[in-house]
Amino acid sequence: MSIVGPETAAWFERAYASLVNGVSSGWRYWGRHDTLVIARGEGAHVYDSDGKRYIDYHCGFGPIILGHADPKVAAAVTEAVSTGTTYAFTQEREIVAAETFKKAVPWVEKLRFTNTGTEATMHAIRLARGFTGRDVVVKFEGTYHGAHDYVMYSTPGKPVESMGSAYGPIPLPMSSGMPNTIGTLILTLPFNDVAAVRSLFADHGRRIAALVVEPMLGNAMGIQPAPGFLAELRALCDAEGSVLVFDEVKTGFRIATGGAAEVYGVVPDLGTFAKAMGNGVPVAAIAGRGEILEGWAKGGIVQAGTYSGNSIAAAAATATIGELLTGAPMARIATAGTAIMEGTSKILAAQGVPHSVQGQPGMFGFFLGEGSVSDYRATDGHDADLYERLVMAMIERGVMPSPDALEPWFLCSAISDDDVATTLEVFEESLKVALA
Numbered sequence: 001m002s003i004v005g006p007e008t009a010a011w012f013e014r015a016y017a018s019l020v021n022g023v024s025s026g027w028r029y030w031g032r033h034d035t036l037v038i039a040r041g042e043g044a045h046v047y048d049s050d051g052k053r054y055i056d057y058h059c060g061f062g063p064i065i066l067g068h069a070d071p072k073v074a075a076a077v078t079e080a081v082s083t084g085t086t087y088a089f090t091q092e093r094e095i096v097a098a099e100t101f102k103k104a105v106p107w108v109e110k111l112r113f114t115n116t117g118t119e120a121t122m123h124a125i126r127l128a129r130g131f132t133g134r135d136v137v138v139k140f141e142g143t144y145h146g147a148h149d150y151v152m153y154s155t156p157g158k159p160v161e162s163m164g165s166a167y168g169p170i171p172l173p174m175s176s177g178m179p180n181t182i183g184t185l186i187l188t189l190p191f192n193d194v195a196a197v198r199s200l201f202a203d204h205g206r207r208i209a210a211l212v213v214e215p216m217l218g219n220a221m222g223i224q225p226a227p228g229f230l231a232e233l234r235a236l237c238d239a240e241g242s243v244l245v246f247d248e249v250k251t252g253f254r255i256a257t258g259g260a261a262e263v264y265g266v267v268p269d270l271g272t273f274a275k276a277m278g279n280g281v282p283v284a285a286i287a288g289r290g291e292i293l294e295g296w297a298k299g300g301i302v303q304a305g306t307y308s309g310n311s312i313a314a315a316a317a318t319a320t321i322g323e324l325l326t327g328a329p330m331a332r333i334a335t336a337g338t339a340i341m342e343g344t345s346k347i348l349a350a351q352g353v354p355h356s357v358q359g360q361p362g363m364f365g366f367f368l369g370e371g372s373v374s375d376y377r378a379t380d381g382h383d384a385d386l387y388e389r390l391v392m393a394m395i396e397r398g399v400m401p402s403p404d405a406l407e408p409w410f411l412c413s414a415i416s417d418d419d420v421a422t423t424l425e426v427f428e429e430s431l432k433v434a435l436a
């Protein structure tokens with residue numbers, strides 16, 4: 001049975017006639033007759049074109065942290081847009097946004113705004129290369145750092161059996177159109193494998209400009225860093241003079257107001273932020289150690305963007321981060337997220353489904369298989385068919401995470417106790433349907 005109602009289907013036909021596959025970003029396409037069209041969002045809910053309500057655990061792939069159409073963010077953005085947007089000069093709202101950012105992420109000395117996570121990681125990598133005078137970038141299997149050619153290797157969804165051994169991983173390009181020569185500048189590693197990271201640094205240390213890592217795997221089931229793993233990355237980068245970049249596009253302003261450094265106690269050289277910092281309005285940043293970021297001021301390393309720091313983005317960031325700084329949104333997410341992580345785990349256990357639920361209350365994932373997962377390679381043991389049947393049954397019943405278990409569940413602080421209770425009821429019923 002399709003999840004798509006008649007009005008939604010009619011809108012999607014219109015979408016299909018003008019937009020390629022009816023979408024503006026490839027991963028939104030679920031098939032010609034199975035892709036939803038969303039008419040509006042409010043709080044923890046979205047409504048499709050038939051008016052059907054869903055408790056939303058996509059949260060836009062992560063940005064929605066306070067809830068859809070949050071009144072404070074909406075008011076700030078409305079005011080900003082009505083007084084001018086882009087000037088080719090620094091503007092007051094941008095300065096306030098930068099100050100607010102630094103309050104929330106206290107290890108950050110300097111930053112610059114961009115518009116998307118892709119832009120942020122692209123600039124962070126160029127900065128690291130310019131700062132170190134080296135070319136090689138190291139990333140982990142199952143991480144995603146944006147849609148530019150420098151990082152689209154061994155991304156989530158690529159086949160584990162083609163990745164080679166942990167000591168000689170094969171970087172797998174994600175797309176046609178990526179020049180082969182760029183693949184010579186990237187080295188990939190399994191996450192949480194300290195021995196493999198040490199061995200790679202022993203062989204290539206002085207060639208490595210940057211080690212880029214999602215501090216927890218926000219694109220692979222919410223896999224957590226093992227105790228000491230991030231500290232080991234810090235130590236190796238220090239020893240070899242490589243720039244440690246935390247890609248906080250998903251973790252930033254989500255797993256804690258201060259992001260991964262607050263949760264895991266390790267401070268990178270640079271952080272890339274986007275998504276939750278604007279509650280759905282496009283805004284991003286490259287932030288971190290002044291000494292490195294000043295590379296843009298000294299000349300010779302270029303960063304640019306017509307819309308970077310525009311008033312709409314800045315207003316959204318100030319309003320969102322300002323709200324997060326009250327502490328209330330994260331407290332709400334901690335309560336609701338913990339209840340869902342624990343409640344779903346109990347339901348799976350009661351039905352005899354081997355599983356683990358890993359992540360943080362604002363962003364967590366499900367592995368349906370024996371044992372636990374500590375890297376992307378281990379996600380191969382996940383029962384993707386069962387999970388998809390479960391989630392499609394949930395979506396039919398108005399609760400909407402992604403049917404791809406690599407993509408975590410995202411919570412916003414607008415979620416109510418009723419939403420949590422409904423989610424657990426629907427989860428239990430849907431699991432029975434999926435197992436039948």
Ligand code: PMP
Nearest residue numbers: 116117118144145146247249250
């Ligand atoms: N880094 C991470 C960790 C991401 O999850 C994403 C997007 N999912 C990006 C970078 C790219 O961000 P954007 O889609 O805003 O370009």
